[in-house]
Every structure is written in C-alpha cells, then in structure tokens.
Amino acid sequence: MNGTRRGRIEHRRSGLSRRDFLRLSRSVAIGAVVGGALPGLIWLDNAVAAIPASDGYILVDTKKCQGCMSCMLACSLVHEGQENLSLARIQVVEDPFERFPDDITVEQCRQCVEPACLEVCPTGALHVDSAHGNVRRVDVDKCIGCMSCVGACPYSPSRAIWNFRDEHAQKCDLCVATPHWKEEGGPNGKQACVEVCPVGAISYTGEIPVQAGDEGYKVNLRGSGWGKLGYPTD
Amino acid sequence: MNGYAGKILRLNLTTREITVIDTEHYEQWVGGHGMGSAIFWDLVEDKSITGFDPRNVVTIMTSPLSGTLAPGASARTEVQGIGVQSYPIGWFTRSNFGGRFGPMLKFAGWDGIAVEGKADEPVWIDIRNGDIEIKDASHLWGLDTWQTQEEIWKEVMGSAEFGGWMQLDQGDNERRTTQRPAVLAIGPAGENLSRIACLIHDAGNGAGQGGFGGVWGSKNLKAISTIGTGSIEIADANALMESRLWAQKWYGMHVDHRFGDRQPQIVVWDRPEEARPQACFGCHEGCRERYGTGLGNESSCVETDFYAHFDKRKHGRQTEAAFIGADLLQKYGINAFEAWRGLEYLAGLNQRGILGPGREVDCDLPFDQLGEVEFAERFLRMIAYREGIGDDFAEGFVRAAERWGRLEEDLQTGLLRYSYWGLPTHSYDPRAEVSWGYGSILGDRDINEHGLNWLFWWSTTPAWERKAPPAPAEAVVKLFAEKLTPFEGDPLMLDYSSENIYSPHMAKLVAWHRYYTRFWKQSALFCDFRWPLFFNDATPDHRGIAGEGEPRFLNAVTGQDFSFRDGIDIGRKIWNLDNAIWTLQGRHRDMVHFADHIYEVPYSGLDYPSYYLPGRRDGEWDYIRVNDRHLDRARFEEFKTEYYTLEGWDVSSGWPTRETLESLDLAHVADTLAAGAVLGG
Numbered sequence: 001m002n003g004t005r006r007g008r009i010e011h012r013r014s015g016l017s018r019r020d021f022l023r024l025s026r027s028v029a030i031g032a033v034v035g036g037a038l039p040g041l042i043w044l045d046n047a048v049a050a051i052p053a054s055d056g057y058i059l060v061d062t063k064k065c066q067g068c069m070s071c072m073l074a075c076s077l078v079h080e081g082q083e084n085l086s087l088a089r090i091q092v093v094e095d096p097f098e099r100f101p102d103d104i105t106v107e108q109c110r111q112c113v114e115p116a117c118l119e120v121c122p123t124g125a126l127h128v129d130s131a132h133g134n135v136r137r138v139d140v141d142k143c144i145g146c147m148s149c150v151g152a153c154p155y156s157p158s159r160a161i162w163n164f165r166d167e168h169a170q171k172c173d174l175c176v177a178t179p180h181w182k183e184e185g186g187p188n189g190k191q192a193c194v195e196v197c198p199v200g201a202i203s204y205t206g207e208i209p210v211q212a213g214d215e216g217y218k219v220n221l222r223g224s225g226w227g228k229l230g231y232p233t234d
Numbered sequence: 235m236n237g238y239a240g241k242i243l244r245l246n247l248t249t250r251e252i253t254v255i256d257t258e259h260y261e262q263w264v265g266g267h268g269m270g271s272a273i274f275w276d277l278v279e280d281k282s283i284t285g286f287d288p289r290n291v292v293t294i295m296t297s298p299l300s301g302t303l304a305p306g307a308s309a310r311t312e313v314q315g316i317g318v319q320s321y322p323i324g325w326f327t328r329s330n331f332g333g334r335f336g337p338m339l340k341f342a343g344w345d346g347i348a349v350e351g352k353a354d355e356p357v358w359i360d361i362r363n364g365d366i367e368i369k370d371a372s373h374l375w376g377l378d379t380w381q382t383q384e385e386i387w388k389e390v391m392g393s394a395e396f397g398g399w400m401q402l403d404q405g406d407n408e409r410r411t412t413q414r415p416a417v418l419a420i421g422p423a424g425e426n427l428s429r430i431a432c433l434i435h436d437a438g439n440g441a442g443q444g445g446f447g448g449v450w451g452s453k454n455l456k457a458i459s460t461i462g463t464g465s466i467e468i469a470d471a472n473a474l475m476e477s478r479l480w481a482q483k484w485y486g487m488h489v490d491h492r493f494g495d496r497q498p499q500i501v502v503w504d505r506p507e508e509a510r511p512q513a514c515f516g517c518h519e520g521c522r523e524r525y526g527t528g529l530g531n532e533s534s535c536v537e538t539d540f541y542a543h544f545d546k547r548k549h550g551r552q553t554e555a556a557f558i559g560a561d562l563l564q565k566y567g568i569n570a571f572e573a574w575r576g577l578e579y580l581a582g583l584n585q586r587g588i589l590g591p592g593r594e595v596d597c598d599l600p601f602d603q604l605g606e607v608e609f610a611e612r613f614l615r616m617i618a619y620r621e622g623i624g625d626d627f628a629e630g631f632v633r634a635a636e637r638w639g640r641l642e643e644d645l646q647t648g649l650l651r652y653s654y655w656g657l658p659t660h661s662y663d664p665r666a667e668v669s670w671g672y673g674s675i676l677g678d679r680d681i682n683e684h685g686l687n688w689l690f691w692w693s694t695t696p697a698w699e700r701k702a703p704p705a706p707a708e709a710v711v712k713l714f715a716e717k718l719t720p721f722e723g724d725p726l727m728l729d730y731s732s733e734n735i736y737s738p739h740m741a742k743l744v745a746w747h748r749y750y751t752r753f754w755k756q757s758a759l760f761c762d763f764r765w766p767l768f769f770n771d772a773t774p775d776h777r778g779i780a781g782e783g784e785p786r787f788l789n790a791v792t793g794q795d796f797s798f799r800d801g802i803d804i805g806r807k808i809w810n811l812d813n814a815i816w817t818l819q820g821r822h823r824d825m826v827h828f829a830d831h832i833y834e835v836p837y838s839g840l841d842y843p844s845y846y847l848p849g850r851r852d853g854e855w856d857y858i859r860v861n862d863r864h865l866d867r868a869r870f871e872e873f874k875t876e877y878y879t880l881e882g883w884d885v886s887s888g889w890p891t892r893e894t895l896e897s898l899d900l901a902h903v904a905d906t907l908a909a910g911a912v913l914g915g
Contacts, residue, residue: 063510064510065510066510066511066512066513066517066520067510067512067513067520068513068514068515068516068517068518068520069334069515069516070303070478070516070517070518073301073302073303073308073516074303074475074478076465077302077303077468077471077474077475078471078475080465081468081471082465082466082467082468082471083301083302083303083341083465083466083468084341084463084464084465084466085341085411085412085413085463086341086409086410086411086412086463087465091412093396093397093412093413093414094414095396095414096436096437096438096512096524096531096532097380097384097437097528097531098524098528099524099525099526099527099528100508100509100510100523100524100525100526100528101510101526103510103524103531104510105397107397107412156395156397156398156399157397157398157399157412158399161399161410162408162410164408164409164410164463165465180471180472180475181471181472181475181476182472182476192475195479196303196475196478196479196482198482198486198487198489198513198517198518198519198520199489199511199520200489200490223490225488225489225490226489226490229489229497229498229499229511230505230507230509231507231509231510231511232507232508232509
C-alpha cells in the first residue's frame with residue numbers, strides 16, 4: 001500500500017496525471033493510425049486471437065445472494081487494504097423495493113475467453129498472466145490510464161474498473177495479487193469473495209462457462225441446506 | 235485511530251450553516267452512542283428542553299467498524315437526541331437502524347451528523363462525498379418514506395442507468411459508483427409530528443423508538459441522502475479478513491453444510507417460499523427477507539408480528555394482510571410496537587364496550603373488520619394523518635389513554651401493556667425477564683437488547699417442543715458468567731428465581747448489561763441480534779465469541795489495543811453521562827418505577843404462557859418457569875438502592891455524585907449538575 005501511495009504522489013508531482021497522459025496518447029494513437037503505423041495493432045489482434053483461456057472463473061447465484069456486500073468489502077480489503085465499494089472488482093447492486101429475484105444483481109468479471117478489455121489495451125497492461133493460470137490481469141505499471149478497457153467491457157457495469165485513487169485500471173485477478181491478505185490466491189488458491197460469502201452464493205470453477213449470455217456465470221448454488229431454510233432450490 | 239472518516243457534519247437548519255467537527259475531538263468515546271452523547275452534551279446548553287424544541291440536537295453516528303467486514307458490526311447507525319415518545323418526560327434517548335446508511339455516510343467521508351435548529355420550510359440534505367447541500371423538499375413533503383427515497387435516487391442519479399457505473403461528482407475526477415444513495419426519511423407520521431413516528435431507510439430499516447420521525451418533522455427535515463466513493467482505512471487488513479473468516483467458520487451458520495434447527499431469519503409471519511434472506515451491510519447472517527410478491531420486503535421481528543396475529547385471527551390463516559400491514563408501517567413511518575400494543579389496547583377497549591361509535595371513547599374504527607387490509611390501512615392512516623381520534627393515537631397510546639381519562643385504570647389492570655416510561659412492553663415482560671425490565675426503567679426506553687434474552691429462547695423453545703435444552707442450565711450459566719467482566723465468575727447474577735431477582739447479584743447483571751450495550755452495541759455498533767454470542771453449538775466447549783470477538787475486530791480496524799474490559803469501562807462512562815443528562819431533564823429516584831400492573835397483576839404469559847429462564851430451585855440449577863409472578867414494590871425499591879450503591883449514585887435521588895463522575899474523568903459534568911442543584915450527595 002505504501003509503495004502505491006508513494007507512486008501516486010510522485011506521479012502527481014510530475015504535473016501529468018494518467019488521465020492527462022491518456023489525452024495525449026489518444027492523439028498520438030490517432031496520429032499514428034493516420035500515419036499508417038498499424039503493425040502494432042495488428043500484432044495485438046493476432047495475439048488476442050491466440051490467447052489461452054483462463055484456468056479459473058467466478059460463478060454467482062443471484063437468487064442465493066443475501067445482498068450483504070461482504071464480497072465487495074473483502075475484494076477491496078485484500079487488494080487495496082481499505083474498504084471501498086467503488087474499488088471492488090465484483091459489484092452487487094440492490095433495489096430494496098423490488099420483487100425477488102429482480103431485487104439483486106451480482107456482476108463479476110467473466111475472465112472472458114475473448115476479452116474485449118484486453119483487445120483494446122494499447123500498452124499490453126491488460127494481459128494474460130501465464131504464470132498464474134492465464135488470468136486476465138492489469139499490470140498497473142504499464143497502464144497509462146486511457147480507460148479503453150473500461151469502455152470496451154461489453155457488460156454493465158463494466159468489469160474493468162477505474163481506480164480513481166491510484167489512477168489506473170483494475171479488474172478481477174482471481175486474487176493472484178492480494179498484498180493485504182496472506183492467503184495464496186489465483187486459480188490454484190483462494191478467492192476472497194468466494195471465501196467470505198456467508199451463504200455460499202459465490203463459487204470458483206476451472207471449467208469454462210458458456211460464454212454467450214449470463215447462463216454460464218449466474219448459476220444455481222442452492223443445495224438441500226437452502227431448502228431447509230425454506231427457500232427455493234430450483 | 236483508523237476506521238474513521240475523520241469528520242462529523244454539523245448542520246444548523248435554522249441558519250443553514252454547514253460546519254465540520256473533527257472526529258478526533260471525540261475519539262475517546264470511539265463512536266456511535268458515546269460520541270453522540272458527548273456531542274449532545276456539548277451542543278445542547280439547556281438539557282431540559284423538549285424534543286420538539288428547535289434547540290434539540292439529533293445525532294446520527296457511525297463507528298470505526300461501520301462499512302467494514304466486521305461481522306454484524308458494519309451496518310448499524312445510532313440516532314440520539316431528546317425524544318418525544320416516553321412519558322411523563324421525553325428522555326434523551328436512542329434508537330438505531332441497519333441497512334447501508336452508516337457505511338455510505340462513511341464512504342462519503344463522514345463519521346456522523348449532528349442536526350440542530352429548524353428549517354423555515356421543508357428541506358432534505360444531499361450528501362455526495364464532501365458536497366453538502368440543504369435542499370428544498372416541498373416536492374417531497376407528503377410522500378411516503380419509500381416514494382421519498384425513490385424520488386431522491388432519481389434526483390441524485392439523474393439519467394444514470396440502474397446498476398451501471400455512475401460518475402458521482404461533476405467535473406473530471408471520475409469518482410464512480412454502482413450504488414444508489416442511502417436515504418433516511420420520514421413519512422407522513424413524522425411530518426404530522428407524531429410522537430410514534432420513525433426514521434426509515436430502504437424498505438425496512440427503522441429507527442423506531444424515541445419518536446425521532448416527529449422530531450425531524452418538527453425541524454422540517456424530510457430526508458438525508460448520502461452517497462460516497464471514499465475509502466475507510468483499515469489498520470490491519472489481513473487481520474480483519476482472517477478474523478472475519480474465523481468468526482464465520484466457528485460461529486456462523488454454514489447454510490449448506492452444518493445446519494440444524496437454527497434459522498437466521500427473524501420473521502414471525504408465514505413466509506412465501508419465493509424469497510431470499512436479506513442482510514444489512516457486511517452482515518454474516520441476514521435476518522430478514524425479500525419476497526417474490528414484493529410485499530413485506532426487509533421487515534423483521536415486530537413489524538412482521540404487528541398485523542399477522544390479527545390477520546390469522548380474522549381469516550383462520552394468514553393472508554397478504556400481514557405483509558401489507560408491515561409495508562404500511564414502513565411507508566407511513568410508524569413505530570411497530572406502538573401500533574401493535576396500541577391496536578391490542580383498542581381492541582380490548584372495544585371488547586369491553588368502552589370504545590366504539592358513541593361509546594365512552596368515541597371511535598368509528600370497524601372492529602368487525604380487524605385483520606382485513608382495509609382496517610390496517612384505515613388505522614395506520616388515522617395515526618399518520620391524525621384523522622379523527624387518530625389525533626390521539628399519534629400521541630402514543632399512553633398519552634391517548636390520558637386524554638381519555640383511562641390511563642391510571644388501564645395501567646393498573648394491564649389492559650394497557652405499557653410497563654416503563656409510558657412505552658410499550660416488549661414481549662419479554664419485566665415480571666418474568668427482570669433484567670430486560672430493570673434495564674428499561676433505569677434507562678430511557680424499552681432496551682430491546684437480546685444478549686441475555688437468549689437464555690429465554692434456549693430454555694423455553696425446547697420446553698415448548700418437549701425437547702431437551704441444548705445444555706444444562708448450570709453449564710450455560712457458567713459460560714455466561716465468565717464473560718461478565720468486571721463481575722465475572724458470579725453465576726448468581728443469572729438466577730432468575732423470585733428469591734434472587736432483587737439481589738445485589740441481579741444489580742451487577744443489570745449494570746454489566748448497561749455497560750456492555752452502551753459501548754459494544756451502541757458505540758462500536760455491533761448488531762443486537764448477532765452479539766454478544768455467549769453460547770455456541772459448533773465448538774466443543776460451547777463457548778461463544780462474546781468477549782473475544784468484539785475487541786479482535788475493533789483492534790484490527792483501528793490498530794488500537796482495546797480489551798473487552800476497556801469497552802465495558804467506556805460503556806460505564808457513557809451510561810453515567812446519559813444518567814447525568816436525564817438528571818438535568820428532571821429525573822429523580824421517585825419517578826423510577828414500573829406501571830402498577832407490574833406490581834399487582836401476576837404475569838399470565840400473554841405471548842409466552844410458558845416462560846423459562848435459568849434459576850435455582852432448592853439450591854439446584856434448572857430452567858425454571860417464571861410466569862405467574864408480579865414484582866414486589868418494596869423489594870424493587872430495595873433493588874434500586876442496591877443498584878444505585880453499585881453505580882456510586884446518590885441513593886436517595888438516583889443522581890450522579892461528584893466522586894463517581896470525577897473517577898470517570900467527567901468532572902465537567904459534575905460541575906454542570908452542581909450548577910443545576912442536581913448533583914447527588
């Protein structure tokens with residue numbers, strides 16, 4: 001945490017924020033395209049087409065979720081060392097007046113087989129981490145703050161999120177890098193949201209979910225214990 | 235100290251001044267009630283004013299744990315100020331509520347709010363991070379609490395898509411959230427200055443006791459909305475995460491694996507199957523639900539009790555009337571206990587031929603329709619809008635009975651089930667569960683604190699079902715007694731037999747409970763339903779998390795080194811400050827007594843015909859039936875003397891003494907009491 005904060009201060013001292021840099025770099029990119037400098041982009045496209053699928057995925061049961069936001073708090077806590085809903089890489093949104101089950105949405109990163117966020121990243125900051133089960137991750141040192149990934153994610157709310165505190169993009173890394181939690185994370189380890197969910201409404205799988213629609217990612221995790229509570233299990 | 239946002243918002247509605255109090259100034263009180271009492275003490279010069287006086291200050295406080303992963307301690311928000319519900323004096327009192335308001339206030343950068351003065355026209359407060367505006371609420375005035383919240387959501391969120399990222403601030407800082415603002419609002423009952431009006435947040439979170447809805451109404455304050463994108467700093471994030479997982483593993487519910495008869499839901503009505511549990515922010519064990527019908531969302535406990543009985547009695551089964559009745563309570567913003575006990579009282583008067591069209595108490599409510607939706611709508615509307623005799627109901631049913639000339643008689647017979655300070659009796663009657671009643675009459679309100687009350691549930695429900703209790707009484711009492719610091723190791727504190735209920739042991743139990751709740755529940759803001767857990771069926775030694783968990787979470791967040799005892803000691807200090815405020819309001823020992831029926835009419839059981847608690851019978855511990863007794867007036871006076879002596883308060887008046895206050899570093903409080911000639915000798 002301290003390192004990040006120092007980095008932010010130094011960044012500010014330079015008088016050029018990541019967002020400023022973005023505006024500059026966007027102009028450069030457009031100029032470059034007009035100038036015919038396309039090979040880099042083509043190279044990126046080819047790389048995307050060839051990337052391996054993630055070894056792991058987070059699944060949620062929106063009918064089982066009790067809306068406590070503990071997953072968001074845990075996510076922010078282990079990654080940032082702070083509690084901040086806006087920096088959580090899983091988002092739960094509720095409408096207390098709505099009918100069940102439309103009163104809650106749970107939106108987690110899908111670790112897409114064809115990740116739009118990665119495709120648009122101009123610097124390779126958003127990358128496939130082959131050392132950690134091919135999780136789609138943001139290398140914050142390479143992130144220039146262009147927010148292209150935030151805009152490219154086809155889902156709402158965008159699963160690539162803007163860390164306005166430290167001024168970089170971030171997304172779910174399956175807890176590969178949790179500087180504030182001593183557990184081993186990633187595809188072979190534990191994920192904070194899965195561990196903390198008090199009702200078992202979040203799970204982890206190594207199987208690639210069906211990519212089209214929500215069906216593969218929003219699943220039924222309700223067992224007989226849930227039925228004993230008097231809740232629907234179908 | 236970590237866990238704070240660092241600032242408390244001070245709003246003067248009269249002058250429209252918005253100023254900031256440094257949280258650090260009140261850090262010794264940690265949060266919640268302690269901070270609220272201290273701020274009230276500093277800001278309200280004349281403590282003898284009524285709750286409706288514009289000089290009354292209402293504090294809305296969080297704790298360092300608010301908005302964190304501390305289980306069952308993230309969501310509560312403590313409301314304090316001079317109330318308007320209790321009788322004969324509206325005491326300085328408290329109420330708290332769950333949901334997500336407190337956390338959202340912290341994320342916006344505020345540890346609490348102190349509201350003073352009175353706006354010259356209806357206003358609402360719009361908090362978006364550090365941007366605070368006092369806004370015109372003329373378009374919201376008249377709306378119910380749910381409509382008000384939805385209107386404010388629209389106003390704050392603009393055209394933002396529900397569930398998408400919304401940029402919170404104007405400008406270029408890209409602070410975003412997917413969340414709706416958290417809004418605390420009053421309904422028509424509060425607008426019409428009812429003494430039994432609540433503050434309501436989301437569908438079913440209410441600060442019900444004290445009549446703070448009416449207090450807000452008198453200040454022309456319709457709602458406070460807050461939304462934020464900031465962070466809460468955690469001293470030791472790893473310790474907080476690991477502690478949370480430890481608590482869940484050993485003391486949680488494990489719904490999929492190890493699930494016995496215990497149910498997390500605290501709802502009394504017959505619930506539809508299409509539902510989910512719904513938890514307050516950060517809670518490990520949600521206690522209410524949302525339904526496929528959309529009726530009854532987030533109501534729990536007494537709100538689900540209020541109309542279900544009448545509904546079942548009318549129809550022979552439960553209908554949707556029970557749910558609609560609860561929703562109307564939430565929308566109008568009416569205290570569920572007053573509505574419930576009040577309606578029982580009206581029905582009793584009607585059965586006796588006293589109340590009805592053209593009767594001694596002229597009331598045109600159609601009691602042949604009691605249990606129908608239309609009756610609930612009519613009854614609650616009468617309270618909310620002071621329609622007809624509803625003008626009396628809106629004053630609370632003790633003041634209504636006084637207007638009808640029936641107060642003395644109906645408190646004597648117990649037809650009016652209001653035991654302490656003109657407030658409705660909880661189902662845990664003072665004649666049976668004395669610790670509940672004593673705590674209430676020695677304080678300011680129906681305590682509504684369930685830590686010791688689990689003794690009743692563990693012993694009584696198995697008896698109802700003819701099952702063995704989870705553990706023998708002596709073993710359970712031993713587990714409880716070891717946690718009752720600084721009086722630990724005295725199991726006689728938990729002997730509810732008639733021989734022991736006026737003893738110095740019982741005085742120690744009541745004192746411990748006052749200190750524990752004042753700090754750990756109402757200042758650190760651990761939820762009443764989930765803390766303290768004394769007994770745990772998942773661990774081999776059956777020891778609950780109480781005493782160990784509270785400081786562990788507080789220290790992980792704050793980085794301090796609080797012991798359980800430290801919290802108890804701060805709780806004692808807060809309790810003494812509160813008693814000083816009541817003393818300045820006019821309290822004297824002579825006023826501290828129950829309604830007559832508590833001394834004169836044996837407790838038949840009413841809600842619980844078989845009421846068991848631990849106690850000794852012929853020297854042996856057992857779960858003993860405590861129905862069929864009433865309190866002894868003279869012996870209760872002896873108990874008060876024991877209690878005041880234990881507290882170091884003046885025995886003849888119940889007023890704090892200089893010696894005690896100075897030992898608690900409250901010499902300035904003693905000076906104020908001395909100046910008012912109410913310092914105990």
